[in-house]
Amino acid sequence: MSAQTVDLPAVPATWKQRHLLDLESLSAEEIKLILDVAERFRPVAVGARHKLSLLSGTTVANLFFENSTRTRTSFSLAARRLGADTIDFSPSGSSLSKGETFIDTAKNIEAMGVDVVIVRHRTPGTPHLLSENIGCVVINAGDGPHEHPTQALLDMLTIRQQRGTIEGLTVALVGDIAHSRTARSNIWGLKKLGAHVILCGPSTLVSRQWEDEGVEVSYSLDEVLPRCDVVNLLRIQFERQLMRPFPSVREYATLYAMNRQRLERARDDILIMAPGPINRGVEITPDVADGPHSVILEQVSNGVAVRMAVLWLLAGQTSS
């Protein structure tokens, strides 16, 4: 195990976060610090064939109550590339099926010497609840439709890498805003960093109430597209919808999919993003997904870097 060093920025004394529960409660400075640290970790994150020992001896537990191979793998790789040990604590087959409460399960995990719990749960507020009941560092990997802070952080890191800054940019979040924790985290994060945020999608999936938060709401992608620096195409989460929110997938694609025709009417330097997994032909056509404006795979790589940054800032400071 090579323990090559990374030139990490000094962590300001104002950094007091114990957990990462949401972006709504972080300051612009705290978000920028995470992005700065992630930038330094990126070479290790994307496979420079060495790992660090900054979190050696630390145990990180994945406590995922919803399917997510991708996010769980990203967190696991981030943890291990910092030298931490990882365990997956899945609900099926666990004590929860024997009648144990969620908090008791978490307290047991803590009692086994786990330092960090990464939690994904369909109930909003679960990470917050956990953070009040256990002494571990808690990181929200998605709590129902509430927040998914590391996804928004990796989106912002990708924008900043491509444009140099986020301030003053116009970013459209397109699609299923109502069910999207990614949208919510992006809204808070982007606004704090000075972006103009547009929410765009069918009226059944985008609430006008967001205008009270200083966010623009539009039901026409074609109308707002020429003004956008970034378009982030959210996945239609068929599995979360109780009712069909639009007449057909075809109609949705006609109005909101990013395709070549639409791309031609956009800015020359527009960034096309998608949190993935993408439904090719629904939110985005294959030529655009694989085209020069797409930074979808950069987002994935930045996901590992951002998670390394969060883990190190929350769990690596005392042990390093």
Place this chain on the structure above:
Amino acid sequence: MSAQTVDLPAVPATWKQRHLLDLESLSAEEIKLILDVAERFRPVAVGARHKLSLLSGTTVANLFFENSTRTRTSFSLAARRLGADTIDFSPSGSSLSKGETFIDTAKNIEAMGVDVVIVRHRTPGTPHLLSENIGCVVINAGDGPHEHPTQALLDMLTIRQQRGTIEGLTVALVGDIAHSRTARSNIWGLKKLGAHVILCGPSTLVSRQWEDEGVEVSYSLDEVLPRCDVVNLLRIQFERQLMRPFPSVREYATLYAMNRQRLERARDDILIMAPGPINRGVEITPDVADGPHSVILEQVSNGVAVRMAVLWLLAGQTSS
């Protein structure tokens, strides 16, 4: 990976165990040695943010044929904190579903250079059978209703930490004795270390035959409670019972649950234990589970320490 040292006790030449199959066949001295070693490992077990390299290069396989995230995780963390590699060999999706025999599966695992097999199986005697057929160290993580030696060891370590000794104490095992491998391992272990053991529960779940082994049997918790130093509340294993052994959960709780009223009639220094996962409101009320007499989470932490001790004593001696 920091390889800080732990001050381990000298292992007496009389320690000849190759496997940990049960507590019935261990001597009091052997049990005490395991507890002594576990005591030294406890700081690492509960998350001192460093790991050891005593079992570096050793491979530990979890061969679990019954669901148990908790015990499997505890063994995995114990192994990794000693520097070992771990693999999970689960039955679903394995060669067993293609017609291979259990022993052939085990021999294959051995042939892949696995040093230690942790086995849980619903058939009593499976660990013993394994130990006769493969060259690996075999550790019993629960074989049907027979034994679960590391659970009893962690229970005893917890009692000894709290009381300084086990000799002369009165320990009640309450509840589902008939289906409990934890009860059986505790009975053998506690008696060897000089405790007076009381088995307490509905007559359908506690056999009078245990009296032949020098164990007290009672059907009334209220009657024996004032004499107890420790009460260990076994989980009602609804999933193992073919017939309902008592009229209702409510009636069971009325007679055998540890609640505040009952606690007031117990000794001031009584220890409340439960092997977990606990059914709050069945064996134990929440106020007692979370109260000052409860050492339930200490038991969980001691589980990692005890498993480190067993792994090191069985597999770490030659390589250290």
Place this chain on the structure above:
Amino acid sequence: MSAQTVDLPAVPATWKQRHLLDLESLSAEEIKLILDVAERFRPVAVGARHKLSLLSGTTVANLFFENSTRTRTSFSLAARRLGADTIDFSPSGSSLSKGETFIDTAKNIEAMGVDVVIVRHRTPGTPHLLSENIGCVVINAGDGPHEHPTQALLDMLTIRQQRGTIEGLTVALVGDIAHSRTARSNIWGLKKLGAHVILCGPSTLVSRQWEDEGVEVSYSLDEVLPRCDVVNLLRIQFERQLMRPFPSVREYATLYAMNRQRLERARDDILIMAPGPINRGVEITPDVADGPHSVILEQVSNGVAVRMAVLWLLAGQTSS
């Protein structure tokens, strides 16, 4: 983590392979090089209680779309004993169930900094397709009935260890040739190394077309057995067969199972092999499987060694 050294052979400049997709396209020299390297790794592979750091910092992903605890474990242990990190990326619960394409899943894995992808898939050509679409090293762990190159390599390593050479030997592959990727990889590999290959089984499971490749085809094991140096008993893959290819398991066993009677008519030094998992009483009787001619467990141990060799040759060269 001890990083003891292994005396590795010099890799000739002619070694240009980036992936291991099949044996059909490898040269005899390339196959021999893999076997030579595997020979050096064997002490570490079978549990010498130390691990190497030749692949430290490398991430190896198992991307298994068919059940295989055994092969996946063998690859994982091989990777970890070289110091690599491993992750399992299983299809259930992954983004594939959310509508993502297979190639997008693979590109995501690559973007997370994974260096090597081990892939098993029921569709022939999947590893080849992957290798054209991602930058990772791709290793075929079985693609439908096409090839399973590491299985044939471990079979060949076992023969060479026992006989000193493969050239000039007569090797019979017995049983379900039609559904067997193991058979196909063995055919290509053995022929390249100079063996005479006999395919033997019911006419419904062995095609005469193989004679065009210079391979002998026989429907009678008893007829060819006296000439064989090695008999490799393929598993009847009940789970892959759409129709029953023979009247009964009993009739199959009567004609093709290796049993004591048959063994008595074979050469004194015959080697009995089986890729496992074995169906005792179908392809092989227990006394033969466990008898002195059987090298079945040596095959399993060699599997770890061969996979270490392949991983090191494909991924370890640049980083070591």
